[in-house]
Structure formats: structure tokens, C-alpha cells
Amino acid sequence: MNLPMPVAVGIWIVLGVLLLLVVLGGRRRLARRTGRLVPAPPAPPAGSALGASRLEPVEATYVSTTLAGDWLARVGAHGLGDRASATVSVHDAGVLVERAGAAPLFLPAGALRGAGLAPGMAGKYVGADGIVVLTWHAPSDGSVPAVDLDTGLRTRHPADKSRLVDAVRHLAAATAGATDTPQKENL
Secondary structure (H helix, E strand, C coil): CCCCHHHHHHHHHHHHHHHHHHHHHHHHHHHHHHHCCCCCCCCCCCHHHHCCEEEEEEEEEEEEEEECCCCCCECCHHHCCCCEEEEEEEECCEEEEEECCCCCEEEEHHHEEEEEEECEECCEECCCCCEEEEEEEECCCCCCCCEEEEEEEEECCCHHHHHHHHHHHHHHHHHHHHHCCCCCCCC
């Protein structure tokens, strides 16, 4: 069956719009569903309140945040499920992930549970321990209980993976000694 060109183009446009609506609806449902499970992450402190730099900014791709231990349970609430280019820096106060096109994500030093490497998470598989996974505790925001989360980052330069993991592990160990919080060394 041969359709006139304007009719065929119109059909493709309608199908494209319908597909876009399905995708956006799915993302909204994910955000709503995980919004009941995951509290809003803490806001980053002002520049000088971050303290001394333990690792200068490292270029990375923010992969996603998932429920701790379940790297397929992507968190869509609070913009935590959106992949973005990022710079990651480690300070005395915690880890700052500045994402392009999204709000910065701050993981307070006292909330860090550990760091490790993984081959993939939440639909992104790179193999050979290519993703840095930071495990942290999101405190309750009053309406949603506290929960442990995993945040995945793929560093642009392979040498930065071990530097980032080491800096986060040292920061977590330093704060664990001060607060007696059990730490998770390997994922």
C-alpha cells in the first residue's frame, strides 16, 4: 500500500509523539514511585564550608543512583536517575558531584559507607570494573525514612578511578573513626 508522502510523514510524527509520551510517563512514574522510598539528598554547603580538598575535580559521567546493593533499582526521584557529565571532587565535608544540567549532588562525609569498583549499574555496563560506586546513607527528610544508596560514576580517565576510590575510602575511614559508624570497604 502506497500512502501519499504527507500522510506517511504525519503517521511517523504521531508515532514519534506517542513514543515520547510513553517514555516521559515512565520517567514520571519512576520518580513518583522512588520519591516515596528515597529522601531528598542534602544540599551542598557553601564553597568554603566544604573544607580542604582531598581530591581535585575529576571529570566523570554520573551514571545513576540506585538502592544500595540493587544496581538495577534506579532511583528516579530528585533527579538522581538522570545520566549527566559531571565533575567529582572530594573535600573534608564530603563528596561533591557537580552535574551538567542537574542540581549538584553532595554526599556528606558522615554519610559515606564505602567505595568500590563495579562492571556496571542501572542499565550501564562497561565491564572490567569501569564504574566507581559510592555507597552512602541518605538521611530522612522528615517525610521519607533514611535509606542507603549507591551512586555510580564513570571517570573520564582510567587512572582517576583508583584515586577517587582511595580518596573516598580515606574520607569514610576518617569520619568512621570520629563517629564509630561501621564502614563498607568493598562492594
